[in-house]
């Protein structure tokens with residue numbers, strides 16, 4: 001009988017990508033993926049350490065899993081429990097002490113060793129949080145064509161890992177280590193394999209993706225802008241995105257790519273964290289509010305319809321009302337299409353956690369509520385502005401209701417539209433007729449997409465030219 005593995009991922013896109021890589025490593029060992037812990041013989045918690053809340057979730061989940069593991073044991077059934085991801089990296093052996101159900105603790109740089117580590121863990125509990133010299137990507141097996149297909153037409157592609165920026169609030173430089181860029185040739189090999197299996201969109205990811213400086217086939221160092229041009233040439237690839245970026249690394253080549261590369265979607269997630277110069281300095285962000293504004297201006301000049309997204313932290317140590325007002329001012333000026341915002345959470349081992357002037361919890365909560373209200377208004381305004389327009393939608397799956405399909409706008413909005421005749425992976429034109437809280441609704445208009453054949457189109461409506 002096949003064994004089943006359940007990987008539960010918390011946190012960022014890097015973890016979502018890693019979860020798939022872990023499943024790929026385990027597939028040749030006879031593990032099939034399940035999305036239910038109940039069914040699984042092997043349960044992997046792929047954890048996030050970025051804020052205290054995220055890290056605490058792991059321990060409550062491990063408490064529940066211990067009960068389940070004990071119950072199963074009484075019935076003679078074994079369960080193996082693995083803690084992976086950034087909590088594993090940060091806390092290592094501590095996890096074994098706090099959570100008796102855990103068999104293996106494995107850091108993000110060791111996933112390629114999972115089969116051997118699991119074998120070892122059958123005899124005694126194991127911790128592996130080394131940063132090995134060899135490149136784990138060289139040892140991670142490629143997923144099968146069917147597996148790639150089942151994961152959809154939009155795929156993450158890791159090009160860079162780690163961070164050298166050391167923002168004073170952030171654990172990433174400690175949990176994910178120093179910045180490493182994968183060589184262009186290896187990225188291209190993975191990209192071509194994904195595209196050959198039907199992937200139409202890449203979101204290239206890295207903790208600091210625009211700091212990418214990988215070795216090119218010409219022996220020179222390539223920037224992200226250059227790499228994006230090469231990725232756009234991969235047959236079948238219609239859309240490119242990248243995340244997450246740092247303002248300091250928005251170089252001319254990348255901004256030019258927004259102007260010159262039609263496949264590069266008009267969407268930029270560029271965390272600013274705060275609008276106050278003194279807080280930005282205390283955060284060690286290495287830029288001011290005005291420098292951020294200028295980057296946005298230049299990017300908007302290159303691609304006027306670009307949608308902007310950001311991350312914000314409120315209640316960083318020392319943040320005054322005036323500092324917070326500067327953040328609100330920046331939000332009002334820029335008008336973000338979407339954003340993530342958080343209360344500052346002191347993280348062990350980071351400089352900001354030791355700062356004296358911590359902000360009281362109730363002040364953080366009030367600021368977060370005010371900021372989120374302003375951001376939500378902007379987000380809804382951005383959504384509403386698409387009503388009446390006809391936009392390109394990449395079809396990703398069947399819609400919520402019969403007769404509907406669902407996909408994404410160029411600005412990363414979910415779109416539900418009436419039409420079942422198109423195929424997943426097509427780019428179609430949809431006239432937007434309304435908005436919900438999180439998605440747009442519309443009807444397909446215009447010609448049938450060229451990629452549609454009679455075979456793929458089950459209920460052909462014939463020509464549908466505009």
Ligand code: 5AD
Nearest residue numbers: 169170271311312342343344345347
């Ligand atoms: N407290 C609150 N938010 C944080 N982030 C990172 N570290 C912390 C912290 N200690 C937020 C930042 C970052 C996003 C991924 O998480 O906004 O951009």
Ligand code: SF4
Nearest residue numbers: 163165166167170172
């Ligand atoms: Fe963390 Fe700053 Fe690096 Fe982003 S740039 S991962 S916030 S240290």
